[in-house]
Amino acid sequence: MSNDRRLAILHSPVLWLFLVIVLSLPLLAEFNSRLVLSRDLAAEEDSLHNQISVEKTQQAALLALQKYIQSDEYVEHWARLARLAKPGEVVVVPVSADQPGISSVNPAPGPQVPNDPVSEWRTALFGNTRPIP
Numbered sequence: 001m002s003n004d005r006r007l008a009i010l011h012s013p014v015l016w017l018f019l020v021i022v023l024s025l026p027l028l029a030e031f032n033s034r035l036v037l038s039r040d041l042a043a044e045e046d047s048l049h050n051q052i053s054v055e056k057t058q059q060a061a062l063l064a065l066q067k068y069i070q071s072d073e074y075v076e077h078w079a080r081l082a083r084l085a086k087p088g089e090v091v092v093v094p095v096s097a098d099q100p101g102i103s104s105v106n107p108a109p110g111p112q113v114p115n116d117p118v119s120e121w122r123t124a125l126f127g128n129t130r131p132i133p
Contacts, residue, residue: 009015068074085091 083091083093
């Protein structure tokens, strides 16, 4: 009877289900880790594609700049900034009054205002700059 009972337990679907579940847990864990790795790789791939597109646009801008730098227009632009002129041209350099050491036309001297307190008050209140006799 004990032998029949052992055979009945071995043919039991519950036992086989339990064994399948126990043996499949490591496989499911490995499958899950591969899914996570696959997801991370896909995200990294998207990031790299974005970086490639940024670098391609930067490369296009640099190539356009290189083409401009090799042109005569660029040379003329920098020559103008260096205040160089073509033959037959005259260089005109405007002078601003804000630059120290460079004086423009001297302004006419203003009216003489006395420095005594009474005259200063009179000038402030009445606009009269004549000194008191």
